[in-house]
Amino acid sequence: MENFKIPMRARLLANENPFGPSPKAQKAIMESISQGNRYGHSDAQYLIEMIAEKEGVKPANIMLGPGSTDLLEKTAIALCRHGGNVISADPSYLSLVNTAKAVGANWKAVPLTADQSHDLTSIAQAIDSNTKLVYICNPNNPMGSVTDFEAVKTFCKANATKAPIFVDEAYLEFLDNPQEKSAVNLVAEGHDVIVARTFSKIHGMAGLRIGYMVATEERVKSVSDMVRSTMGLCITSLKGAIASFQDEGFIAECRALNKASREFTSEQIHQLGYQEIPSHTSFMIFPIRSKAETFSKTMVEQGVGIRMYAIDNKPWCRVSMGTMEEMNYFIEALKITEG
Numbered sequence: 001m002e003n004f005k006i007p008m009r010a011r012l013l014a015n016e017n018p019f020g021p022s023p024k025a026q027k028a029i030m031e032s033i034s035q036g037n038r039y040g041h042s043d044a045q046y047l048i049e050m051i052a053e054k055e056g057v058k059p060a061n062i063m064l065g066p067g068s069t070d071l072l073e074k075t076a077i078a079l080c081r082h083g084g085n086v087i088s089a090d091p092s093y094l095s096l097v098n099t100a101k102a103v104g105a106n107w108k109a110v111p112l113t114a115d116q117s118h119d120l121t122s123i124a125q126a127i128d129s130n131t132k133l134v135y136i137c138n139p140n141n142p143m144g145s146v147t148d149f150e151a152v153k154t155f156c157k158a159n160a161t162k163a164p165i166f167v168d169e170a171y172l173e174f175l176d177n178p179q180e181k182s183a184v185n186l187v188a189e190g191h192d193v194i195v196a197r198t199f200s201k202i203h204g205m206a207g208l209r210i211g212y213m214v215a216t217e218e219r220v221k222s223v224s225d226m227v228r229s230t231m232g233l234c235i236t237s238l239k240g241a242i243a244s245f246q247d248e249g250f251i252a253e254c255r256a257l258n259k260a261s262r263e264f265t266s267e268q269i270h271q272l273g274y275q276e277i278p279s280h281t282s283f284m285i286f287p288i289r290s291k292a293e294t295f296s297k298t299m300v301e302q303g304v305g306i307r308m309y310a311i312d313n314k315p316w317c318r319v320s321m322g323t324m325e326e327m328n329y330f331i332e333a334l335k336i337t338e339g
Helices: 023-035 041-055 068-080 095-102 120-126 149-159 217-224 235-245 248-271 292-301 324-338
Strands: 062-065 085-090 106-111 131-137 165-168 193-198 211-214 283-287 307-311 314-320
Touching: 023 235, 041 062, 041 211, 041 235, 062 068, 062 217, 068 095, 068 131, 068 165, 068 193, 068 211, 068 217, 085 095, 085 120, 095 106, 095 131, 106 120, 120 131, 120 149, 131 149, 149 165, 248 283, 248 324, 292 307, 292 314, 292 324
Parallel strands: 085 106, 085 131, 131 165, 165 193
Antiparallel strands: 062 211, 193 211, 283 314, 307 314
16 A cells, blocks of 8 residues: 555556646547547447457457456456456466456466466366356556467467457557567457457546457457446546547657656666566566565655565565656666665
8 A cells, every 4th residue: 555644756556657648639639628528439339349450359349448457347347246266476466367256256376487488288177167257468567468369360260169268468569560470360360359448548547447358249248248348438438538649659668768767767777676577567576685675665655665575485575667767767776665
């Protein structure tokens, strides 16, 4: 938890984009406030059509939600409410897993490989007649690692007939040529694959809550029959997302700025004797030498927010990429904390 009594010099704990929303999105949001007395159903449909064109699918293959986490959880409820099991890597992002467990499913956790990628062979072997959902987070949170994208596509083609496969691509757009690496084309080919994207990360709209998933029409219907998709979205978020979706220059700039911060931080922590998991995202994670509680407390006292994880019974620090000024704050705080 954040200590709100201490001024936050560097908020590096939630994988937020420090450079967003884009100026075009901000303008669209401000102009839409006067329309706040109206529902945004028509704007939602417009955004759905834009997304469908980009992803090469039909509008019926798109479902919007307030962030991709909302869609992960809704899918878990829809598919796992009668029990069964869900399979994912460990460590990974656990919102879908935790929701599935809460509604009665079991979790089959498959350890990552030595290079921190998904063990696709072991995941395939774990699928059984009670598997309701397979979850792959690629790039993976909290590790920042990627699993070979062609290998993921091959895995999906071979196993989507056994159980639906959810590929979470929240951080994909921090990579160069992200569309070439996406599994979304498998949906157009008819495979039972669900792909999630979000406006919370590179688009810088985490607090505005909007994301989408791409799936077969049948799979979208199985979720949307239980919950109303666009009813949870406000017109400001929709207008902002529409503007940001078209602002390719802003996205490219954020990708470059994030990479610069990541390379600077990597170089600096290496000089301090740390070694991170090579990251392809807007964060990095590395093992620390001191106790987690002491480390976190000391960092917060210096106004730097980070996230702590216990991996293999050892403390790890996950730090989000901020501005260059914020990353300098982080390095100076790290020197004091572990010095």
